Amino acid sequence: MGVTVMKFGGSSLKDPRSLMERAAWHFTHLAAEAISQRGRFTVALAGGSTPRQLYALLAGKEIDWRSIHFFWGDERCVPPENPESNFRMAYDVLLSRVQVPAGNIHRIPAESPLDEAARRYETALHLFFGVNSPVFDLILLGLGPDGHTASLFPGAPAVRETTRWVAGVVHTTPPPPLLDRITLTPVVLNAARNVLFLVSGADKTEPLRKVLRGPFQPDLLPAQSVAPVDGKILWLVDRAAAQNILPSA
């Protein structure tokens, strides 16, 4: 059993494998619950490298894939076949290996010009969820070394967005990749039924400590802007990432 260390609720798992197994457990249970209650499960996937192992694990699970709709929390502004594409990563390790109907894969058209891509993705969300609010059953998020999440980077106007669901982000300073992005805004992140942060590795120790234990400053630490209004937030971290916030032995 993990050690509960987070003020938002969560667990610290001993290593990356345990972390991903626990995340896969949450994913499969949330999916079963949503499908049983509403006939479908809507999930926004995280990008970056951390969730790759989770997606590979999920590919081997018995899940009602035909009732799941896949979206993304953010995307790099590259074509889908580009190695930097978050879509490509999820497609290669998961979506190409399970029976998800093509119509259930809602890729961000990030190869389009920035504003056009943001507007097209926002229109797709309106068409799918209706124009009131996109209530995802689950949004998976990572944590960047600078405290960003999705593509809400420190100082980005999108961090304070209160109307638009999707924003285009010009990204020219580290952390890499230095690619413009399309991202869900806190309006969508905070409407979710469940938000699950996956944080692994010693390089996340400091940002995790600042986000969870430091002063509330979401412009500098955008992950702090994630606080679901009615939903639940769960931090799943491994011991390497949590070493600065675990209770002292």
Ligand code: 6PG
């Ligand atoms: C992206 C992600 C980004 C990621 C963090 C952590 O497009 O890169 O959406 O928010 O989750 O940067 O990335 P790692 O998992 O690679 O450390």
